[in-house]
Amino acid sequence: MHGIVIRNTGNSYIVRTDDGQEVECKVKGNFRLRGIRSTSPVAVGDGVTVNMPPSGTGDNRGGYGTDVFFITEIDERRNYIVRKASNLSKQSHILAANIDLAVLVVTMARPETSTTFIDRFLASAEAYRVPVVLAFNKVDDFTAEEREKAGYLMALYTDVGYRCYAISALTGQGLEELLSDMNGKTGLLAGHSGVGKSTLLNRLVPEAHARTAEISEAHGTGMHTTTFSELYDLPGTSGGAIIDIPGIKGFGTFNMEPTEVAHYFRDIFRLSAGCRFNNCTHTHEPGCAVLEALEAHRLAPSRYASYLSMLDDKEEGKYRAAF
Known part of the structure; x- marks a missing residue:
């Protein structure tokens, strides 16, 4: 069966199937070993394929309903x-x-x-x-x-x-x-x-x-x-x-290279088109349009400070103190 994950309780998931049922699901241990570097490989909003284990295996009893299904595939995510x-x-x-x-x-x-x-x-x-x-x-x-x-x-x-x-x-x-x-x-x-x-x-x-x-x-x-x-x-x-989702205390960026950070700040990315060097880090280079805009008050200091803090995320633990 196919469905969408509508609830994550930490120990199990509730999936609304395409025909409107809501079923409790778990994830097999080996599913977690497919190169997914996440605290949980399945998220609310995921489209998934679910299957019921064969009767008599001892794996089909759950607290939400009469049976527990297993998530066997995750659809490709749009984002x-x-x-x-x-x-x-x-x-x-x-x-x-x-x-x-x-x-x-x-x-x-x-x-x-x-x-x-x-x-x-x-x-x-x-x-x-x-x-x-x-x-x-x-x-x-x-x-x-x-x-x-x-x-x-x-x-x-x-x-x-x-x-x-x-x-x-x-x-x-x-x-x-x-x-x-x-x-x-x-x-x-x-x-x-x-x-x-x-x-x-x-x-x-x-x-x-x-x-x-x-x-x-x-x-x-x-x-x-x-x-x-x-x-x-x-x-x-x-x-x-x-x-x-539960309230978020801090927001540490994941798998983001320092050279990419400026691309995700719309204002800094627009300004960077005027930099002298294509590999400008916007921290010290001559002819940096971002630094010039900051000096001329055309870029908010808070935005630039956030950009610098994200450049430092490679240093373990620094992001946790930023909030």
């Missing part, structure tokens, strides 16, 4: 979002696959989403051909200073080439425009814990009943309320769906 695994730096962590649109939820405070995190997410999405929009959440709770900062960042990322939305998951402000952008698409909901992803999911998919939690007063950070990844159908859309 995926991947980051460096937080505790196994030589491996990847695939967050979701076959995404039409990633919605990165950011907040100005309580908790604050750093521009470093935003830029790393955007660069990784560029590398794997995943379109991204930015949703600036909690506008109903902005101070005057936070409103000014959000306005600056929205103008910055709009100029870079990303659509930005000012939203309130709590009140519903701005969600109609965002939902219109997601119509008929498989979207990914991403961001730090505490930025309001669960509240937003409950707005978009009321039957999801996602748990929400208060922000830590001591640290201004969110608590993990989503513990696994899951795909939900978007009501009122033409085949739209949303993949909700």
